Amino acid sequence: MDTPLMGKAHDHVDAPPLSEKFHAEARKLIARYPAGQERSALLPMLYLAQAEQGYVSPTAMREIGDLLGLTRAQVGAVSTFYTMFKRDPQGRWLVSVCTHPSCTLAGGQQLKERLEQELGIACGETAGDVSLEEVECLCACDGAPVFSVNYENYERMTVDDAVALVNKLRTGEQPPPGARGEVPQEFGPVNHRLSGAEAPR
């Protein structure tokens, strides 16, 4: 029974099987690691599945377990340990707000509360295209307050400007370039990149 590993907000009409593309890329990821160490591809494969389905579904956990010779409990134990693997389908844009002291001294807590209000959701929930979460220190404290959209940082923005940016994401607009001058990709492609499938080796 899948219940214990399910996300909190879903009846979970279970996700469809993972695609041929997933399986082809998964085989390549497994081949990167030494013989007998196939399990090293587990975190990369969870990202790959999340890239395809927007979260780590029970179906994905079963299939990945079958590929690596792991039980569903073993895969579930790993995927639920790490915060970047999501148990519920995410929106196109995952907004992560840091509320650590360096950020909160610069308005981080206020930003989190304003975003919850504007979006009408609590952290950990999704409203349309936008998922919201509170995160631990993003280690960019010189840019406080820091929040990220699909892990692309936005730094030193006023709370009002930050709220305006997230409101634009809700209405279907693309995000502007982040603090490093690059525009965030959508949640799927970002997770594909996280899997390492696009790395040089």
Next chain:
Amino acid sequence: MMSTSTLQETKVVTQRFDVPDGARLEGYRKTGGYEALRKALSMTPDEIIDVVKTSGLRGRGGAGFPTGTKWSFIPKDKRPSYLVCNADEGEPGTFKDRELMERDPHQLIEGMAIGAFAIGSTEMYIFCRGEFAYAARQLERAAAEAYEAGILGRKIMGSDHDLDLIIHRGAGAYICGEETALLEAIEGRRGQPRLRPPFPATHGLFAKPTVVNNVETFACVPHIITNGADWFKGFGTEKSPGTKMFCLSGDVERPGNYEVPFGTPARDLIEGFAGGVKGGKKLKAFTPGGASSTQFFGPDKLDTNMDWESVMAAGSLLGTGAIIVFAEDVCMVRAALRYTRFYAHESCGKCTPCREGTYWMVNTLERFENGQGREEDMAIMNDVAGNIMGRSFCALGDFSVAPVTSTIKLFADEYRRHIEKGGCPFDR
């Protein structure tokens, strides 16, 4: 207070931050990049280890273990061996490794390549924090350039040495900055620390001999090979040679990374480089080494020299060199609560004292913020802290008590004002 005009950074690992294309191979090579690796490949592995040992380089990830000594532990007759870079920067207030990867990724790859050659490893891993999207892209771009140029791959730079690099992404777990938890994560498991011994030097990644070093540590290596051990020892103190990136954040005018010789007084960093407390306010407290310092420091500790031995003598730990500054109007109970929530969230759950203790400390701190704190709660929290300290597997448990115990020690009056007022008396 020092005048800012007399202050100058000593840029070693940050020297290319101002080179416009320093993050690309061409710009890196134009400024001497990969010449240290070329030199290292003409040395014997033992010679390289000797230079690093003699330089006195100590790990920049928090523990300060001598790097050359760590490398010398790798048995020469056991292959394969692995070289792993801990790029899972997560210590609150720290942002040096991220900037090193974003702005000079080749420097990291070069330092690792030298280390790999020294320990006879042909397989390197960078375990890069999942949330570091831009840093990872910079690393991937740099690695692709290095493969293309024959700096990685088969017979690197015309030598007989093969070298591969795998960039493996974390997935959101502070504990993976602990080196054995990091190895567990690469092996596809929950990031929970391993029992030691055996140490990674003999049974590390895939149970093979493994060296794990921090990003900033590897970044120092090319400069030591190029300029020699004596040059490196010319910076800093006898026990803490070299320069260090200090991360200044919180209530300061100019937050940022500043690279200075070890032994630079905290006052120079806070009042000088970082421009002092924001808005002309008075300093209430600062962390000398990130949230995982053992003690917050008050203004009386501003003249502490920032090196391992002086910070320890003053009663705290240098850690990662993250200096978070709190102005006079900040609630230290609230700060302690936020840090303790962090440890409660990041506790891997393996050891009961850490898992349960952090939860109860959070609950108790929340009582103070909500106006239900009692005088005896301070003693209760100290008791809980005493039952975590030294009773859990890794350092996370030990560090988790510091925000609570040190605020009770330094700011007991603030806890009492919460009790008297029936809530938090501060605005921030």
